[in-house]
Amino acid sequence: MASFVYFRKVAETGDSVEYVFGFDTDEPPRRLLVDVKSHRSRPMDGEIDYAFLKASRKINALREEASRWPDQGTSIS
Template sequence: MAAIVYFRKVCETEEHVEYEFGDDPGRFGRRLTVDRGSRSSTVHDALVDHTFLKASQKLNSLYAERGVWPERGMSVS
């Protein structure tokens, strides 16, 4: 079974980056915040599931690769 998650940056401050994410690129239903210092993520609805973990891991991977937080993206496996 394939898993897909889309994400889009909502806002960015010196301390945090906030994203909306979900399995439908036209309708994001959830949000997560990345702490820029620790690069740890928290999900706003407190539901730590595969979709959240996949988005969080992809965001950190892209940041490590590019040195900037992506505006948008997706992860498929």
């Protein structure tokens, strides 16, 4: 079974980057916050699940590749 998680940056400050993310556009988007210094992320609703982990890992991988926080993206597996 394939899975598809999208994410899009909605805010960036000197301390954090905020993204909306989800499985598809039919579901209400969720939000995650990434600490700029530690690169640690947390779901703003407190629910650590597959979608959160998949989005968080892809965001950090793209950050490492480009040396900047990605504006948007997807993780497909």
